[in-house]
Structure formats: C-alpha cells, structure tokens
Amino acid sequence: MLDPVSKLYWEDFVPGAVTAYGPRLVTRAEIVAFATEFDPQPFHLDEEAGRASMFGGLCASGWHSCCLLMRMAADGILLNSSSMGAPGVDEVRWQAPVRPGDALTMRATVLETRPSNTRPELGFVTFKFELYNAAGACAMTLTAPLMFGRRTPGGTAT
Amino acid sequence: MLDPVSKLYWEDFVPGAVTAYGPRLVTRAEIVAFATEFDPQPFHLDEEAGRASMFGGLCASGWHSCCLLMRMAADGILLNSSSMGAPGVDEVRWQAPVRPGDALTMRATVLETRPSNTRPELGFVTFKFELYNAAGACAMTLTAPLMFGRRTPGGTAT
Numbered sequence: 499m500l501d502p503v504s505k506l507y508w509e510d511f512v513p514g515a516v517t518a519y520g521p522r523l524v525t526r527a528e529i530v531a532f533a534t535e536f537d538p539q540p541f542h543l544d545e546e547a548g549r550a551s552m553f554g555g556l557c558a559s560g561w562h563s564c565c566l567l568m569r570m571a572a573d574g575i576l577l578n579s580s581s582m583g584a585p586g587v588d589e590v591r592w593q594a595p596v597r598p599g600d601a602l603t604m605r606a607t608v609l610e611t612r613p614s615n616t617r618p619e620l621g622f623v624t625f626k627f628e629l630y631n632a633a634g635a636c637a638m639t640l641t642a643p644l645m646f647g648r649r650t651p652g653g654t655a656t
Numbered sequence: 657m658l659d660p661v662s663k664l665y666w667e668d669f670v671p672g673a674v675t676a677y678g679p680r681l682v683t684r685a686e687i688v689a690f691a692t693e694f695d696p697q698p699f700h701l702d703e704e705a706g707r708a709s710m711f712g713g714l715c716a717s718g719w720h721s722c723c724l725l726m727r728m729a730a731d732g733i734l735l736n737s738s739s740m741g742a743p744g745v746d747e748v749r750w751q752a753p754v755r756p757g758d759a760l761t762m763r764a765t766v767l768e769t770r771p772s773n774t775r776p777e778l779g780f781v782t783f784k785f786e787l788y789n790a791a792g793a794c795a796m797t798l799t800a801p802l803m804f805g806r807r808t809p810g811g812t813a814t
Contacts, residue, residue, distance in 0.1 A: 536723040538730055539739060552740055560742065561719075561726050565694040568719050572696055581697060582710055584718065584750070591744040 506579035507649035508621035519574040519604045526598035532562040557595035580647030587642045601632040618652035664737035665807035666779035677732040677762040684756035690720040715753035728762045738805030746799040759790040776810035
C-alpha cells in the first residue's frame with residue numbers, strides 16, 4: 499500500500515501535482531453493512547427500493563464513498579506523512595452512484611499549500627480528490643484542507 | 657426513534673425551524689473499529705498516539721462524526737420523509753474532538769428551501785447540522801442541501 503519512499507512533509511506537496519490510487523473493489527455486502535449502520539435509507543439497502551428511486555438501483559451511501567476515499571488517501575498518502583488531521587471539508591459533490599462491484603480509483607490534485615498563520619510547526623495542503631468508477635465516470639469530488647507537519651518549522655516553503 | 661407524525665415532504669420544512677436529536681453515546685470500541693476500517697491514523701486508534709498529537713488524546717475520525725450525524729438525521733428526519741438523497745455537502749468543520757464516552761446531541765436548522773428548477777417532483781432543503789458533546793461544546797458543523805419529494809409536485813411552497 500505504502501510506497502517505500504521518504505515520509506512526506508508539508509514542503510513536499512506542490513500545487514498542481516496529481517497522483518492516482520486504487521483500484522478498490524466495493525462489494526454489495528459492504529454497501530449494505532455500511533448503510534445498515536449509518537445511512538439506512540431504502541435505496542442504500544435494497545435493490546427493489548433502489549430501482550424505484552432516482553438512482554435506478556441499489557447504490558452506496560455518499561458517506562460510504564467519502565469513507566472509502568478517506569481510506570485510499572490514508573493508505574496512499576497520509577500514513578506515510580506527517581499528517582495532523584484536517585479542520586474540515588470544503589465541498590463534496592456526489593455525481594454518479596457507486597454500485598456493488600464497482601472498482602474505484604482516486605485522483606488527488608494539490609490545489610494550494612499555505613503555512614499556518616498561528617502554528618509554525620504545520621501547514622495546510624488543499625486537495626481536490628476525485629473518485630472514479632470502473633467505467634471512468636466521476637462518482638464524487640471532495641475538496642479539503644489537510645494539515646501536515648513541516649520539515650522545517652516556521653521556515654519558508656521550498 | 658421515529659415520532660408517530662405524518663410523513664414529511666419538502667413543503668413541511670420552513671427556514672429557521674430548529675429541531676434537536678440524541679443523545680447518542682459513542683464508545684471507544686466503535687471509534688477504534690471505524691478508524692481501523694476507514695481512517696487508520698494513529699490518533700484515531702491509540703490513546704498514546706492521541707496524547708502525542710494536537711488532539712491531546714484518542715479521538716474519533718471526523719468521518720465517523722459525519723456518519724454518526726447521518727444516522728441521527730436518518731432516524732430523526734429522513735426515514736419518516738420523502739428523502740431522495742443529496743447532491744453533496746457544502747461544508748464540514750470539525751471544531752472539537754469526539755472522545756470515547758461522549759454523548760452526542762444534534763441540532764438541525766433549516767437554512768433555506770427551494771424547488772428544483774429541473775425536476776418538479778422534488779425540492780431542496782439546506783440544513784445546518786451541529787453536533788455537540790456532553791459538555792455542550794460544538795464538535796462539528798455540517799451544511800448540506802438535501803432533496804425531498806414534494807407533496808404537490810410543481811406547486812408553490814406553502
């Protein structure tokens with residue numbers, strides 16, 4: 499999962515950089531188990547109810563897509579970094595349903611980096627994440643500022 | 657969980673209306689199980705790592721907070737409504753850690769309602785959700801437009 503590369507610090511993220519991750523297969527059992535626990539709306543639990551909905555079939559909760567993307571970001575980026583969490587999420591757009599059997603891939607683009615004004619030991623990296631299904635359709639976009647420790651606290655970006 | 661009231665349609669949501677839900681106890685086992693599956697960063701898995709982080713102790717993944725809020729919204733509002741899902745989330749802010757043993761309560765405020773321009777059978781209701789811990793601190797705010805079926809498709813709001 500993790501590449502055997504050096505640990506990533508805030509200075510290592512460069513605006514415009516794009517990286518790709520996956521595929522991650524999503525099963526019907528996972529979709530139903532997640533929805534049963536966190537989002538038990540009928541179109542996330544039952545094929546018949548999904549067909550009767552605007553989704554045209556059983557589909558994963560949008561929150562499940564967020565959580566799958568989070569895990570791909572953790573495995574691909576954060577667990578090999580000085581990640582310090584995130585203050586929140588700027589925007590999520592669910593653009594196409596995630597279905598049982600979908601093999602999801604993720605694209606991560608660095609939109610912007612900036613040092614913290616108040617904490618010299620960290621900086622922010624704003625990512626745009628895109629989640630694609632096997633057919634190449636974008637199922638979700640998610641933009642969020644993540645916090646990373648700086649290799650050189652209080653120094654200037656390199 | 658569901659009040660024995662009439663099913664809620666788009667027309668029933670009025671800007672400014674505030675409703676409250678919970679409490680929902682969060683256990684250490686749930687926090688660790690969620691993080692193990694979706695967000696295995698050390699400060700979500702281990703007390704020692706949590707203490708060494710800026711969170712000052714083990715805390716739930718922010719995505720776990722989103723999912724717990726989703727379930728409270730489902731039980732309190734959506735499962736007794738004409739909910740048709742959501743196009744996304746406008747903003748999430750994680751303001752304070754969610755800890756093992758926290759009893760979470762939720763406040764839902766209707767910010768705005770508008771009919772769909774393209775689908776006469778549905779309308780949008782933008783909610784601001786706030787999640788509070790037992791000490792009364794706001795742990796998270798989340799703003800999202802939700803879609804609901806209209807009682808009178810294509811009619812004017814009442």
